[in-house]
Amino acid sequence: MKQAFPILAVLTAFFLVYAFYQALWVAPTDALQGDVYRIIYYHVPSAWTAFLLFFINFIASVQYLANAKPSTARAARWIVIAIGTVGFFASFVPQVRQQLPTGMYPSSVATTFLIITGLYFVIGKYFGGQDLGGFSAFILAVNTSGAMSPFMPRVMRRFFTKVFGAYGAADGQDLDVLAVTTAEVGVVFCTIVLVTGPIWARPVWGIWWAPGDIRLTSTLVLWLIYVSYLVLRRFSDSAQTQKLAAVLAVFGALDVPLVYFSIWFFRTQHPQPVIGGGGSMDPRMLHVLLISWMAFLSFAFLVCWSRYRLEKLRREVEEAEALESLMETSATFSAGKVPFSQGSK
């Protein structure tokens, strides 16, 4: 897999250049805003990427906490399945359909719920390091026993093991590394959103910041929450830092909808300058926007991958260093000396 990285990096670079070209030359000039609007080709994809990364962090944190005990892990899985199913069917129910903001199709809401559930299980599989229980244990038993071998070609057996077996470190470390990675990279992208947002607003609407701008303010709060998450990780000396950080991520996730609604209502009482012009987007602009998003997603993927490897390596080195100083200490003891008596490293 490591060989894939340079190739992917080059491909991503080309993709980003292509998106850049599309954003600046291919996309049509906006009738009202002129060429400045092209900022959105960096601003909006960064926002979507940041939200996706933070969402993955939330899922990883929940799994990290739930996987502490098999009973809670199982309960969490069933709750996620329930949320997915209920959300999927609910988005088609007429009463719920009316509540949806204009332009949002019920099918996309339904798909989002399915993706949420799918994401939970995919992350659990590749990073959870725990057996999925029940069905997978059955499949595994069938495969290893060879009982079905006349009927199940080897390739299928390997497929089932791959699909239903589990990877990842057994104690959920990988989940935690994923959490740190997505939090950090998410903060980077979120910073870009908060920087490019006002830069866009100033020439177009004359103000740097509107207090009732619900999207930008919610993004600000999300940024604050995750910066505090990273600070907690850095400043905490506890052995349970990872659990505490996961708890903070859950609190943050609970907070975001409340932020959204509080600002939304605040806006209805305090008329704000009209921002974010309504109406649908020119399809060519949407097309370029999606290209730009794909390019930034692949870029984000590569950055996350690097950060992930860095973190795993760092932890291994830490363990090795701890082990070494432990051995030094015991060696000093057996030599009859007191360790650390002369100002050690």
Place this chain on the structure above:
Amino acid sequence: MRSFWSIALATLTKDIRLEWRSKDALNAMLFFSLLVVVIFVFSFDPLAEESRHIVGGLVWVAFLFAAVVALNQTWARELRNQVLDAYRVSPAPANALFLAKAVGNFILVSLLEALMAPLFVIFYNLRVLGPAWQLIPVALLGTWALVVNGTFFAAMSLRTRSRELMLPLLLFPVSIPAVLGMVAGTTNILTGENPAHFYIVLLLTYDVVFTTACLALFETVLQAE
């Protein structure tokens, strides 16, 4: 094994009794709250016409500072005497301790608010133009919102460097919707321009969501060492 509520009550009364015997911390906090009000009076001219619109914000920022000072010393006593370790090994439910601490902080912060509010009324010549009784649910729910999360994050900050800095760092981002609710609600009641119902409901929702979250997750935080 005693029940959840008797444990919580016992811890609460112990805290109150201890605090009452040596009123040092309490007096210092009261004086600090007074200072905050005075600083605000000098920074934001009370005679300005706009003052009625911003007083809601001023009052709650002042309350927030006082609350942080109170919250920072929540666990100090427990830490000094290794009470936390004793609690960890005891069969008592962790959230009984949490509830006792939260309620204790609530009482303390309410006391500070009760001191500061009249001062604001005097210095800023406040008259309530809207339904004044609505100030009570706003104050109660708002204070509880700050206190419940504050007590929780204070526990989380225990094993960090710069403990006193960590608490506001963690508390403020998460409290933003509650602060918006408190300030907007108070402003609406003071100016009488808009109804404050939504904000009261918002604060209630916030309180319910986060009280549940804190009670559910406190065990995890307590076990961290």
Place this chain on the structure above:
Amino acid sequence: MNSIKFLYAAYIATWLIHGLYLGSLVRRYGRLRQQMKDLGKGK
């Protein structure tokens, strides 16, 4: 036409921030490699 400067500013800011982050990653990798070398030498 002054508004076009904002477009440049936004794009430059984006890549500046990405560049800073990637730079910090590279620096951390370098430090790790140094630590691994020290471990290998059996300090």
